[in-house]
Structure formats: structure tokens, C-alpha cells
Amino acid sequence: xxxxxxxxxxxxxxxxxxxxxxxxxxxxxxxxxxxxxxxxxxxxxxxxxxxxxxxxxxxxxxxxxxxxxxxxxxxxxxxxxxxxxxxxxxxxxxxxxxxxxxxxxxxxxxxxxxxxxxxxxxxxxxxxxxxxxxxxxxxxxxxxxxxxxxxxxxxxxxxxxxxxxxxxxxxxxxxxxxxxxxxxxxxxxxxxxxxxxxxxxxxxxxxxxxxxxxxxxxxxxxxxxxxxxxxxxxxxxxxxxxxxxxxxxxxxxxxxxxxxxxxxxxxxxxxxxxxxxxxxxxxxxxxxxxxxxxxxxxxxxxxxxxxxxxxxxxxxxxxxxxxxxxxxxxx
Amino acid sequence: xxxxxxxxxxxxxxxxxxxxxxxxxxxxxxxxxxxxxxxxxxxxxxxxxxxxxxxxxxxxxxxxxxxxxxxxxxxxxxxxxxxxxxxxxxxxxxxxxxxxxxxxxxxxxxxxxxxxxxxxxxxxxxxxxxxxxxxxxxxxxxxxxxxxxxxxxxxxxxxxxxxxxxxxxxxxxxxxxxxxxxxxxxxxxxxxxxxxxxxxxxxxxxxxxxxxxxxxxxxxxxxxxxxxxxxxxxxxxxxxxxxxxxxxxxxxxxxxxxxxxxxxxxxxxxxxxxxxxxxxxxxxxxxxxxxxxxxxxxxxxxxxxxxxxxxxxxxxxxxxxxxxxxxxxxxxxxxxxxxxxxxxxxxxxxxxxxxxxxxxxxxxxxxxxxxxxxxxxxxxxxxxxxxxxxxxxxxxxxxxxxxxxxxxxxxxxxxxxxx
Numbered sequence: 001x002x003x004x005x006x007x008x009x010x011x012x013x014x015x016x017x018x019x020x021x022x023x024x025x026x027x028x029x030x031x032x033x034x035x036x037x038x039x040x041x042x043x044x045x046x047x048x049x050x051x052x053x054x055x056x057x058x059x060x061x062x063x064x065x066x067x068x069x070x071x072x073x074x075x076x077x078x079x080x081x082x083x084x085x086x087x088x089x090x091x092x093x094x095x096x097x098x099x100x101x102x103x104x105x106x107x108x109x110x111x112x113x114x115x116x117x118x119x120x121x122x123x124x125x126x127x128x129x130x131x132x133x134x135x136x137x138x139x140x141x142x143x144x145x146x147x148x149x150x151x152x153x154x155x156x157x158x159x160x161x162x163x164x165x166x167x168x169x170x171x172x173x174x175x176x177x178x179x180x181x182x183x184x185x186x187x188x189x190x191x192x193x194x195x196x197x198x199x200x201x202x203x204x205x206x207x208x209x210x211x212x213x214x215x216x217x218x219x220x221x222x223x224x225x226x227x228x229x230x231x232x233x234x235x236x237x238x239x240x241x242x243x244x245x246x247x248x249x250x251x252x253x254x255x256x257x258x259x260x261x262x263x264x265x266x267x268x269x270x271x272x273x274x275x276x277x278x279x280x281x282x283x284x285x286x287x288x289x290x291x292x293x294x295x296x297x298x299x300x301x302x303x304x305x306x307x308x309x310x311x312x313x314x315x316x317x318x319x320x321x322x323x324x325x326x327x328x329x330x331x
Numbered sequence: 332x333x334x335x336x337x338x339x340x341x342x343x344x345x346x347x348x349x350x351x352x353x354x355x356x357x358x359x360x361x362x363x364x365x366x367x368x369x370x371x372x373x374x375x376x377x378x379x380x381x382x383x384x385x386x387x388x389x390x391x392x393x394x395x396x397x398x399x400x401x402x403x404x405x406x407x408x409x410x411x412x413x414x415x416x417x418x419x420x421x422x423x424x425x426x427x428x429x430x431x432x433x434x435x436x437x438x439x440x441x442x443x444x445x446x447x448x449x450x451x452x453x454x455x456x457x458x459x460x461x462x463x464x465x466x467x468x469x470x471x472x473x474x475x476x477x478x479x480x481x482x483x484x485x486x487x488x489x490x491x492x493x494x495x496x497x498x499x500x501x502x503x504x505x506x507x508x509x510x511x512x513x514x515x516x517x518x519x520x521x522x523x524x525x526x527x528x529x530x531x532x533x534x535x536x537x538x539x540x541x542x543x544x545x546x547x548x549x550x551x552x553x554x555x556x557x558x559x560x561x562x563x564x565x566x567x568x569x570x571x572x573x574x575x576x577x578x579x580x581x582x583x584x585x586x587x588x589x590x591x592x593x594x595x596x597x598x599x600x601x602x603x604x605x606x607x608x609x610x611x612x613x614x615x616x617x618x619x620x621x622x623x624x625x626x627x628x629x630x631x632x633x634x635x636x637x638x639x640x641x642x643x644x645x646x647x648x649x650x651x652x653x654x655x656x657x658x659x660x661x662x663x664x665x666x667x668x669x670x671x672x673x674x675x676x677x678x679x680x681x682x683x684x685x686x687x688x689x690x691x692x693x694x695x696x697x698x699x700x701x702x703x704x705x706x707x708x709x710x711x712x713x714x715x716x717x718x719x720x721x722x723x724x725x726x727x728x729x730x731x732x733x734x735x736x737x738x739x740x741x742x743x744x745x746x747x748x749x750x
Binding site: 222 | 370371404411412415419425436444448465469
């Protein structure tokens with residue numbers, strides 16, 4: 001029983017961290033229509049930034065300032081924002097697939113830097129030894145797991161509430177206007193370039209929050225954590241959950257991560273012994289089937305975007321995928 | 332806010348349940364967790380080898396008279412997935428022994444966030460990074476971690492020995508830019524300094540570059556007596572060719588990765604007369620040969636993939652230690668018995684059904700054994716690392732000529748002089 005609680009807490013912690021990253025992507029793609037193909041770069045910037053500021057010093061390596069978590073963590077998030085600002089200024093003039101390729105390139109470059117800049121990141125060996133917040137004070141491993149889950153959930157709820165309010169504020173409406181028709185938004189006196197950059201930085205900083213929590217959770221980070229598969233996972237979560245809907249993003253994160261891990265658990269439990277060796281490959285097939293099935297049956301996601309009626313009563317619930325041009329339907 | 336309430340509830344429930352956590356129970360069958368990347372081509376045979384050992388242990392009577400039930404989980408070489416798999420095996424299946432993983436980037440978070448905090452013993456076949464030694468030194472692993480893959484310090488020390496014997500005074504180092512290359516490059520530099528040789532250049536070689544002229548020129552400018560290369564054949568060939576064509580010395584030392592006909596043919600034997608190669612030797616012991624034969628009989632092919640002998644030994648030693656500690660032992664109790672299984676003074680036992688049976692009988696009586704596995708008589712130091720014998724070789728007309736074989740004892744004696 002205690003094992004089950006301990007495992008579920010562990011699972012929920014990782015799922016919540018991924019949900020935070022998915023919320024960040026939802027702000028960029030779901031609300032603003034920015035195709036970020038380099039989620040892992042900003043996640044990694046948060047992770048490495050936090051580790052650099054809060055980790056132990058290592059011989060021949062910069063960093064390891066051993067700052068307390070309350071400073072190191074925001075520092076990592078700011079670092080993610082800084083990277084996003086530089087990347088955004090350089091690439092946000094690009095649209096859709098071009099932006100996706102450019103940001104994907106940034107992610108690959110970021111991974112290459114962490115692998116090679118040994119004086120800064122420890123190289124391929126990674127960085128370790130992050131003192132987990134309040135671990136010594138709590139002591140017990142099981143209770144600490146629950147405490148950390150509480151911390152992550154609190155941050156998830158805070159990010160969720162913040163983004164919900166943003167989405168329903170005039171600012172959120174402008175972001176959606178840019179997503180639907182940039183020219184129209186500009187003609188109304190809005191500055192799409194600035195707003196796109198702001199949304200990109202804010203979304204990337206939310207991904208940085210996820211990265212910082214991830215580092216704190218494992219007390220370790222290496223270039224292996226920055227493989228492109230993470231970008232894919234977060235995208236799958238957003239699309240399955242429902243792009244444009246924050247609740248959908250959280251739901252998608254929990255569902256996809258459950259499919260990812262529980263399929264392995266179920267196979268190890270129930271698959272015949274002869275198949276055990278192939279369970280890993282079967283697991284990949286199952287994950288792929290879930291995603292493809294979702295795209296076929298519910299392309300708008302489990303919880304599609306819903307636009308609240310405005311004061312004039314226009315703009316009722318709409319179920320199209322964001323980013324899609326709406327032609328003459330818009331009021 | 333619902334979520335928050337749920338977490339509070341969970342915390343309260345957890346605190347109530349705290350009283351019930353604790354010692355492992357003696358259940359039959361004995362569950363052992365394995366986290367290897369089975370969905371990767373080279374990972375599957377590593378996992379297959381581990382399952383084969385479990386089969387043999389069961390044939391030999393099982394752990395403490397109880398059959399072993401292996402739970403195999405795929406890590407996908409993704410740290411998140413590997414750690415989750417390990418956590419589920421530790422928490423839900425209550426394993427006290429976890430075998431895995433292959434990549435250091437997966438092994439370390441499993442160790443620091445799952446097995447060490449839960450007091451579960453972990454043994455890896457194939458993680459090479461020195462970070463694991465540092466973690467053990469720090470005390471984070473609580474003596475629960477072992478690995479059967481020799482770290483790069485043995486070949487590095489032997490490299491220093493060979494360079495000293497050859498009378499070199501100034502050596503330039505070129506290393507492959509990954510965790511293996513970064514490690515071995517650093518060890519070789521330290522080893523050379525320890526024997527009084529000056530390291531004049533230390534240059535990283537990144538894979539897949541069209542030319543290494545800049546790197547080679549940098550090393551050449553320091554006018555070394557000899558060049559050390561920890562490179563793979565592809566990059567090694569380009570580097571060696573540019574080095575020689577720019578007038579560099581033919582006095583070269585190479586790591587085991589250059590032990591290939593491809594390298595010899597592409598560089599040309601006339602330039603390799605002074606080449607010295609260093610390798611972790613496959614040990615000259617009957618047990619290593621026996622492992623090869625048994626593997627061929629079982630799978631119908633030579634054990635040529637990476638880490639197979641290491642995987643075999645990891646699983647066998649861990650299960651023997653489990654057997655010695657008895658069914659119902661905790662991870663720490665199993666880890667404490669590892670020394671008894673790999674005691675050089677103990678009776679020698681082989682890695683087949685007969686040997687395992689004999690070993691378990693002796694261990695039951697409290698007598699130590701010396702397990703002779705696929706990588707020879709493995710012996711762990713206090714950080715859970717192993718050493719291996721080494722060999723110095725050269726290129727000859729017929730292929731690779733072995734110049735000198737250093738037993739584990741000689742290697743250890745030389746390494747002791749370095750400290």
C-alpha cells in the first residue's frame with residue numbers, strides 16, 4: 001500500500017512537471033500559434049541554469065554556486081527566458097514550419113553545447129549533486145516524495161490559474177487574434193511582432209520552470225535528458241489533450257505520460273515470458289497507436305479550445321484546431 | 332485546488348502508513364528488477380544475457396531455494412522512462428535488487444533518486460562514467476551500487492607505463508569528444524604527469540568533421556615526442572593522416588578503439604612501426620573462454636556485442652550475493668555479501684549451472700567463493716568499481732600483435748605506484 005502511494009506520488013510529480021511544460025507550449029502554440037520545435041532547449045535551459053546556480057562546485061568547472069533553491073530556481077527560469085529572448089528576436093519573423101525548424105535547430109545546438117562545454121556543463125557526464133529543497137529538514141524519503149509532489153502541484157496550479165486568467169483577458173484575445181490573422185490584428189493597431197515575442201518568452205520560461213523542477217527532482221542533469229524525444233512528448237501531450245485549452249494540456253500530459261509508463265508496467269506484468277524481451281518495442285508501438293488513434297478520432301484533442309461568448313454575444317464555442325485559418329467565420 | 336486537497340490527503344494517508352514500511356519480506360518467488368534498453372538494438376542482447384543467467388540460477392535451485400522471477404523493463408535510454416520503471420519495480424514489486432542501466436545518464440538518476448534512497452542494491456553492466464565513482468565517494472550511493480564495466484583508469488595507467496618505457500618526454504593528447512573520450516583523455520593526462528611526462532597539448536576531436544587540420548596543427552605546434560589518440564577509427568584515420576602529412580612524429584600511442592584493420596590499412600603499416608596500442612584485455616582465464624562457449628551454445632552466435640560478458644557477470648554476482656544473504660534480505664544485506672562472492676581467497680566457481688549450484692551451497696555454509704565469470708575473476712573496490720587486466724599491442728603484418736599482457740595483479744601494483 002505504502003509502495004503504491006509512493007509510486008503514484010512519483011508518477012504524479014513527473015506528470016505534473018511535464019504538464020507545466022505542456023502549459024508553456026500551449027501558450028505558444030495553442031494561444032499564439034507559434035510552432036516551437038525546440039521545447040527541450042528551454043526545458044534544458046531551466047534545468048542547467050538551476051543546476052549551475054544551485055549545484056556543488058566541481059574542480060575545473062564554472063558554476064556550482066550552491067545558492068539556495070529559492071534563488072537558483074528563479075535564476076534557471078530567467079536563464080530560459082534570456083535564451084528565449086535571443087532566439088525569439090532572431091527567429092520569430094519566421095512562420096509555422098520555418099519557425100519549427102529554426103527552433104528545432106536551437107534545441108540541437110543547445111544539446112551540443114551542454115555536451116561539449118565541459119568547463120560549464122560537465123560535458124557528456126552531466127552535473128549532479130543538487131541539494132534538493134528542504135530534503136535534509138524532512139529526512140524521510142517517502143514523506144519527501146509527498147512534499148515534492150505538493151510543491152510541484154502548487155506550481156502547476158499557479159501556472160494554470162495564471163494562464164487561464166491570461167487567456168480570458170484582453171491580452172489573451174489579442175494573442176488569439178494574432179494567431180488567426182496577423183494582418184487584421186496589425187490593422188487594429190496591435191504590434192504582432194512584440195506580442196509574439198512576449199508570448200514566446202513567457203511560454204519558454206514556463207518550460208524553464210518545468211526544467212528547474214526536473215533537475216531538483218533527480219538531483220542530476222545530463223545531455224541525455226535533452227534528447228529531442230522530450231519535445232515530441234510535450235507536443236503529443238498538447239495535441240492529445242487539446243491545443244488552446246489549458247485544462248486539456250494538463251489532462252493530455254497526465255494521459256500521455258501514463259500511457260508511456262503504464263504500458264511498460266502492464267507489459268512486464270501481463271505479457272508472456274517469451275515476449276518480455278520484445279516488450280520494449282511493443283511499448284513503443286502501443287504509444288504510437290494511442291497518439292495516432294487520438295489524431296484520427298479526435299484531432300481537436302480531448303478538451304478542445306472553448307472561446308467564451310463576449311459581451312456582444314458573438315464568438316460561441318468553437319472546435320477547430322488552432323492555427324487553422326478560419327476564413328469568413330470570424331466576427 | 333482539487334489537486335491540492337488530494338495531495339494533502341495523500342500526505343496524511345502516507346503519514347499514517349509510515350508505521351508499516353520497513354523490512355523486505357521473504358516471498359517466493361524472489362523478484363529481481365532489470366532495467367535495460369530492450370528497445371535498442373544493442374540493448375536487447377544485454378537483457379537477454381541477464382535473463383539467461385536467471386534461468387541458470389533457477390536450474391541450479393534458485394536463490395535460497397526460491398525461484399527467481401525477473402521483471403524486465405525497457406529504459407528507452409530516456410532517463411525519465413528508466414527512472415519511472417525503476418521506481419515502479421522498487422515500490423510496487425518490492426524488489427531489493429535492481430540490475431541496470433546501460434547509459435550513465437539513466438543509471439545515475441536511478442541510483443540517486445530511486446535505489447539509494449530506498450536502500451535497494453543496484454548493479455550496472457555497462458555504465459563507464461567516473462561520475463559514478465564520485466557519487467560513491469560522496470557516500471550518496473551508500474555502498475549499494477556496483478558495476479562490472481571497468482573504468483578507463485586502467486588502460487590510462489597502462490598508457491602512461493608504456494609511454495615511460497618508450498622513453499617519451501613530451502606527449503600530446505587527442506581525445507574523442509564524448510563521455511568516454513573526455514574521461515580517458517583526462518586519466519591519461521594525469522597518468523603521464525604522474526610518471527613525469529609532460530603533456531604539451533590536450534585537444535578534443537569532435538566526430539564527423541571533414542578535416543582536423545586545426546586540431547592537428549595545434550598539437551603539432553607544441554613539438555611533442557609522441558602523440559596519444561583516444562579516438563575511433565574514422566576520426567583516428569583522418570587525424571593520423573594529417574598528422575603524418577604535416578610532419579608529425581610516427582611515435583603514436585592509441586587506445587583500444589583504434590585496434591582495427593581499417594585504421595591500419597588506411598594509415599599504412601609503414602607509418603605504424605612505432606605505434607603502441609593499449610587495451611583492457613579480455614582475460615586469459617578459462618572462465619572467459621567457458622562463457623564464450625556457453626553463449627554460443629545458448630544463442631548460436633559469438634558474444635560480440637558490447638557489454639555481454641559484463642551483463643552476465645553483473646547478474647550472476649548479484650544473484651549469488653542475494654542467495655548468500657538469503658531470501659528476504661534487504662538491498663544493503665545483499666550488497667554486503669558481494670565481497671563474499673568475489674573473494675580472491677575463496678574457492679573458484681564457474682558461471683554455469685554446476686558452478687552456480689556449488690557456489691550457492693558454499694555460500695549457504697558461510698564460505699566465500701571467487702566467481703569466475705565472463706570477464707574473469709571480477710573484484711570490486713570500495714566504490715563498486717572493477718579493474719581489468721590490460722594488454723599492450725602493436726600493428727604487424729598479420730594484424731594485431733600482442734606485445735605484453737599485464738595481469739590484474741600487475742595493473743593494480745602499477746596503479747598503486749601512481750598514487
